[in-house]
Amino acid sequence: MERHSLPDDETTDSTRGRLPRRRNVLIATAVLLSLAAGTGIAAASGMLSFADGCAGSAVQIDLAASPDIAPAVTAVADSARRDDITSDGRCIDVRVDARENHEIADDLATGTAADDYEAWLPDSDVWVERALTADTGIALTPAGNAATTPVALAVVPSAGTRLGWPRKTYTWAGLTKAATGKGAVRLGGADPARSATGLLAFSSVVTSARKTDADSGTLIAATAEALATRVSDSDSQVIPSLARSETDGAKANEAVFLTEQAAFTHNSTDGGATDLQLFYPTDAAPALDYPLNLVNEPELTTDESRAVTRFMSLLNEEEAQRAMAEHGFRTAHSTVGDDLVRAAGGRAPQPYALTKAQPPTTDMVEETLGMWTVILQHARLTVVVDTSASMAQPVPGSGGDSRLEVTKASVLQTLDGFTPDDEVGLWDFAAGLDGDEDFRRLAETAPLGERAEAGGTHREDLSAAVTALAPVGTGSGATGMYDTTLAAFKEAQSSYVSGKCNAVVVLTGGVDPDGAARTALMDELRKLADPRRPVPLITIAVGPDADPAAMDEVARITGGAGYEVSDPADIRSVMTEAILSVGARR
Template sequence: MILATALVLTVAGGTAAAVQGGLLSFGTSCQDDPVRLRLAASPDLAPTLRTAAQRARDDDLTSDGRCLAVTVTARDAYKVADELLAGEKSDFQVWVPDSDLWVQRLRTDRGGSDVSHLGNVASTPIGMAMVPAAAKSLGWPRKTYSWVELAGAALRNDSLRLGAADPARSATGLLALTRLAGSAAGSADGGTRAAAMMKALSQRTSDSDGQVLDTLPRDSSGTEQGNPRRNQALVLTEQAAFAYNDADGGGSLDFFYPKDGSPRLDYPYTLVDGSGLTTDESRAAIRFMNYLDRPEQRQLLELRGFRTSDERVTDALVTGAGGSRPQPYAEPAVQPPPDTALEETLGVWTITVQSARITTVVDASSSMSERVPGTDRSRMDVTKASLLQALATFTPEDEIGLWDFSTELDGDKDYRVLVPTRRLGDPADGGTQRERLSAAFSDLTPVPDGATGLYDTTLAAYRAATSSYVEGKFNALVVLTDGVNQDPGSIERADLISQLERLSNPERPVPLIMIAVGPDADREEAEQIARSTGGSGQEVDDPSQIHSVILKAIVAAGTRDTDGN
């Protein structure tokens, strides 16, 4: 599985023969001056890599005639990623997280570290593990389910409690949740359905992959009757189920492999700050990676429940994890989701976990009637469709409102409140708040000859959002504009920013998310204004991207709120 490619040789330097052969071995003298390599690994993989590192030392594995002294430390991937994104210097040369999504996050962030992906150590599919009584009630192993069917069955049954690791901190949780959202998207009410499932799942979420196993019943029957805190089903990897079943005194889990495909953890082997490593360190890192690809180390990985081939999986591994035919455990892994899908899932999760209170303010100036290039639809038409798509991701507990703005829409005011910010499930005008908002979104219309009264509107909307702050919810203000301020009688930008800074309160955070739509909007100005509240400025060329950008900005704001900065 591990690939020794031209890229590897370029990073390591030297010739292929040098890398493969260990170079200039001087026998036992190599132990006198070893190359010390520090490796941080996902906690589930770290014990196996630690065993392999000891084997390498016992085998006198050399690089350039010097023995390898590899130290393996277990580190949660999300913590390492956060540190590297913050620009902190790593104390290790090699990082093996559980998923490439952490590496991609570093690469797409402008402040990301220099991380080089050299190959993959192992893989493991993600499915749903259950205590035997729960699995039997769902017809395991003969009956197969899709992700939505499995989650739906677990969440509908009060006695079959489903737990998972926090998708903001767990690749297992995020990949499974993204797959679940994608599976639900095929139905007419897919967005609402997925959000409802996330809401229910969020009530039984653990901080990390390691902690989620601690929520299983402790008694041998797997029921632990009368304890509502215990889960009977978990979103879990095959390897985690294998390790649980294999542990001394461990319980017994049966494993469902969803019929619409299992995403996989892929354990990328990466060099951290490759440009700052010495030649000896780079070559040693490659040497150890190649050592892990030897048959005896592959066997070690498989004995610990990891897969080492995309084409083959042993019956012993599947059986040890609680799998059985006709569960589709041998099906190829599904394609990794695109970054946009992961961001959207995290965005929905962020607002679902806390519930949200969001007021949306939409530019209704005449320029919103201009056509979107390549379509026969106006900016407003595409904006409305994207907002309706976003609305579908919110639950009845979320509070959403709508303003529009131009110039002098309500007397001398540039803005008007179309729908006050209230719970989507509340009754309104003979229907619900959700239905009222859907109609209001659909009715948004550009004002003929209307200009962009951006500054006064932003201040008024932010003042209303902060004064109506609701404790325990994710509070935010979203302002969409396709232009710059065109109201000569409004406050100045500097005054706007100063007043926003005075209104914002870190203990009652209301981030402003300002989205600059189209070529006439000013992203730098949007960022400057929004940053004064702890929010962010975003830019989209196509209004159809608004839905994704809102969710991405919510993730960023929600993370800052959680971290307290």
């Protein structure tokens, strides 16, 4: 197998596309570089001893490290103590504590972890940026990168065979489509809000889909839906979620987003019984970059700052780099080893050396997390369905079914995907539908699992109400949509529930010719829209008679958007896509 050099940019410039760091961090960085330069000169001149024993008491450094790299870093720290490695003539005593990255990032952002440790080694610069976003957070000073490992898709052998491993290669979008399409494998991964692996993988899918797939929104939504039902709380729980044999139940995952290092560790300790196989996407795998940072460096002593700098230089020396490689990490000063890749489950022609994917920008991270948060949040939706004469028109190719019949079937399918804690209500509308009003409230917005007075559940009552929808009137097809939309928005906003994705979904197949009502609606929405209680409008034009541009203009005032479907059967995927898009803009 051909050997490839590790790309230089995997371990440098780890903050490309990131938020600018605070001024005190920049000053601290300059101080650190000066100290590092001074230490290097002193070492070269023999002023410092790194192997001649300790002078005085040891400098103790507490290092919080990502759980996956903590064993390798602990091995280096233990070796440094045995070999009496020193800084400024004093032994360095690094105590490594494995800590979850997202917990440390949140503690640093809120300023609650300043005294716990002097250095932090997360698995990705994503966490550094999260820690630095709050003005009240604790300063971090970058001190280099310890190792890298690419993010890939790990599959159990039976799934690998179905996907064509190792000969068949995919982009991120193509790989995910294969994993979520017809005859799909059961796809899982770690929560992107708690895992850089999960976040980078999901972000890569979004980026790839937008570049290569004309129906990117549907693919992104399908990926998010699949992951949401099979997500693990942390990286450590991902591999246990995999099927151990072909007889495992439907709950076990067959494919997961995973790092090469995690697959290496699993395959090296599992005895070959359930060795994982890795797909490396052809549009480049993102890599975890393990950035070491001094924590609150201006408050550290000079000895502590220099000791961390010395330990970072030690991590990049040959012996320490061998220890990293033995634990399945790639290093800056070696080739991508055949043994490492094969042990992790990689084989040619999988492009395992193609790990030059640019780290996601801060905006992309926020957008991806916004999408994911909305998927995980419970929904609170008011679904408003057009029952005017326009919805009685037949849908081509549906065997004579009307737009409303196909719309009803799509809404019922969408309801099946909601949990008992999701809240959904139903209105219908047409001009003059209920006396002076153009709308009716058919089912209140309530949790689907809530027991109804008749003894069933709200889901059952809601499904019955959807099934009973029928077109009314035979005139021009006027809809009364604008008055209905304003009434539904006001009610949803007044009953807003914090912590849920509140939205109004309007499905219409006709045009409301009342221009004055449209102007009044837009004026009122501009007054009422409240970012503290966001209730985006999601408008879906069903068929060729609606006016999607006009609906989109109205929806965007609230932070929502308008969509168009030529086939009402696509409503389910469009609704999911719309909700994801709303989350990305929040």
